[in-house]
Amino acid sequence: MIVIDQNQPIFIQIMEIIENDIITDVYHINDLIISTTQIAKIYSVNPTTAVKAVSKLTDAEILYKKRGIGMCVAEGAKEKIIKRRKDVFLNQTMITVLNEAKTLGIPTDELIRLIKKQAEVSSQDFTNQQKERGKKND
Numbered sequence: 001m002i003v004i005d006q007n008q009p010i011f012i013q014i015m016e017i018i019e020n021d022i023i024t025d026v027y028h029i030n031d032l033i034i035s036t037t038q039i040a041k042i043y044s045v046n047p048t049t050a051v052k053a054v055s056k057l058t059d060a061e062i063l064y065k066k067r068g069i070g071m072c073v074a075e076g077a078k079e080k081i082i083k084r085r086k087d088v089f090l091n092q093t094m095i096t097v098l099n100e101a102k103t104l105g106i107p108t109d110e111l112i113r114l115i116k117k118q119a120e121v122s123s124q125d126f127t128n129q130q131k132e133r134g135k136k137n138d
Contacts, residue, residue, distance in 0.1 A: 010045055014053035017043075019062065019081045027073045033063065035070055 005013060021027050034042070039050035054071055057063045062077045101111045 010043075011049050011053040011056065014039060014043060014045070014050060015057055018053065018057060019085075022062070022073055022078050023081050023085075029073055029075050029077070031073050032066070032070050033073065 018027075018033060021033075027033055033054075036047060036050040036054050039045070039053070040047040043050075054063060058065065058071065060080070061074050062080060063071045064074045066072050098111075101108075106114075
């Protein structure tokens, strides 16, 4: 079941899950992704929601349809996702964080220290998640 973020439509959350699988090399170019029926069952969502997520990724040229087979990862998908996400991160998320830090009176050097500290924790969490994912695939 998907952990629902009430601030974001479910189809977007599903899109991000698929994108994350592409940028973390769970899926590679031309790999067949799971079907919309499987997505609906795994995440306990309406099949129409799964179709909408896959359709949006197809429109963005992240996925393409192989007739009679299913949906596959398009060439250049990983690079497109990373480019778009970096742009959003650097031009929206970072600006929001910096403005909030300024509003809260957090000095830049303290903010940098906190980011470095959190990066270490996040890196360790990511490594542990990758190890767990590897065990499940064995």
